[in-house]
Amino acid sequence: MDAPSPFLSALEARLAGIAEVRxxxxxxxxxxxxxxxxxxxxxxxxxxxxxxxxxxxxxxxxSRQPLALFAAALCVWALVGYLAYRMFGGSLRTxxxxxxxxxxxxxxQVLLPTLREAxxxxxxxTDTLFDQDAVRAxxxxxxxFNRLAHTCGFAGQAGGAAFQATVLRIxxxxxxxxxxxxxxxxGHKRKWNDHRFGHxxxxxxxxxxxxxxxxxxxxxxxxxxQHRPYGYETARAVNVVLAKTGDAAFDSEFLLVLDQEHPxxxxxxxxxxxxxxxLSQRFDRPVFLSFTATGIYLAVATGDGRLPLQVEFLEEPAxxxxxxxxxxxxxxxxxxxxxxxxxxxx
Numbered sequence: 001m002d003a004p005s006p007f008l009s010a011l012e013a014r015l016a017g018i019a020e021v022r023x024x025x026x027x028x029x030x031x032x033x034x035x036x037x038x039x040x041x042x043x044x045x046x047x048x049x050x051x052x053x054x055x056x057x058x059x060x061x062x063s064r065q066p067l068a069l070f071a072a073a074l075c076v077w078a079l080v081g082y083l084a085y086r087m088f089g090g091s092l093r094t095x096x097x098x099x100x101x102x103x104x105x106x107x108x109q110v111l112l113p114t115l116r117e118a119x120x121x122x123x124x125x126t127d128t129l130f131d132q133d134a135v136r137a138x139x140x141x142x143x144x145f146n147r148l149a150h151t152c153g154f155a156g157q158a159g160g161a162a163f164q165a166t167v168l169r170i171x172x173x174x175x176x177x178x179x180x181x182x183x184x185x186x187g188h189k190r191k192w193n194d195h196r197f198g199h200x201x202x203x204x205x206x207x208x209x210x211x212x213x214x215x216x217x218x219x220x221x222x223x224x225x226q227h228r229p230y231g232y233e234t235a236r237a238v239n240v241v242l243a244k245t246g247d248a249a250f251d252s253e254f255l256l257v258l259d260q261e262h263p264x265x266x267x268x269x270x271x272x273x274x275x276x277x278x279l280s281q282r283f284d285r286p287v288f289l290s291f292t293a294t295g296i297y298l299a300v301a302t303g304d305g306r307l308p309l310q311v312e313f314l315e316e317p318a319x320x321x322x323x324x325x326x327x328x329x330x331x332x333x334x335x336x337x338x339x340x341x342x343x344x345x346x
Contacts, residue, residue: 028095159340212291
């Protein structure tokens with residue numbers, strides 16, 4: 001069996017340093033589940049026992065009038081409902097402090113030191129470098145996404161150009177009123193998310209600070225971009241069209257996506273066509289390129305799983321999972337250099 005790499009060994013040591021915090025968070029999750037089950041059982045017992053008890057007391061010592069019995073039962077139900085609300089709320093809040101401690105420990109003791117080791121010369125942060133408007137500026141994703149989560153970002157120089165990158169997940173949730181809207185405070189109708197949720201993208205998004213070589217926005221994308229009901233929806237959005245480069249081999253492997261107002265495909269240099277295949281092989285994942293007037297964007301998809309480098313729902317073996325995700329990030333500066341060389345050659 002091959003010995004673990006120094007990078008993986010260092011990652012295992014850092015994860016071992018927060019093992020106790022992870023155990024406390026897992027124990028808090030178990031307590032939360034136990035309290036939730038206990039709250040359900042207690043609610044059923046109180047509702048049944050309280051209803052029977054108050055009806056017995058009313059019927060034997062106060063009044064057997066149906067209206068009086070119903071009013072007494074309503075009072076019991078209201079009291080049990082309030083107690084259930086408090087019990088369920090307490091159950092759901094159990095473990096909040098431990099979860100916060102775990103996120104902070106993972107961020108400060110594992111993620112940031114590992115990123116500094118993996119990306120020498122880059123500035124790293126656990127804050128996002130892209131907000132929703134910046135992601136939309138890439139012109140790579142359907143513009144109606146309204147959920148953005150991230151784990152880290154980094155910035156630096158490669159190939160003579162500055163770049164910024166972030167590990168993110170974008171998604172969409174549609175809010176609609178139900179067929180029979182509930183009334184909130186003041187009699188206003190409440191909107192709730194009872195309809196549609198779509199995962200758009202999880203992975204790495206890189207922005208290179210130089211304008212694209214074309215007069216309009218041009219996207220070169222893996223075919224997975226087109227074949228998902230949700231996901232990489234630019235190829236299915238309104239205002240875009242698919243085109244051909246004239247290179248049969250390239251057109252069978254990649255998509256050329258243009259803005260609807262500029263449907264005429266510009267000449268795509270051979271160096272850029274080769275670039276798509278080289279990046280796909282380098283990352284071994286679907287890659288998407290966008291050339292805009294304000295910057296060049298590279299997106300590398302990791303799939304529909306958890307947000308990369310996210311401590312929540314981190315499966316075992318944790319070190320191997322994180323090392324695989326970090327390997328994608330370690331390739332980013334070299335990929336920027338490859339893009340720069342292709343642009344220079346084109």
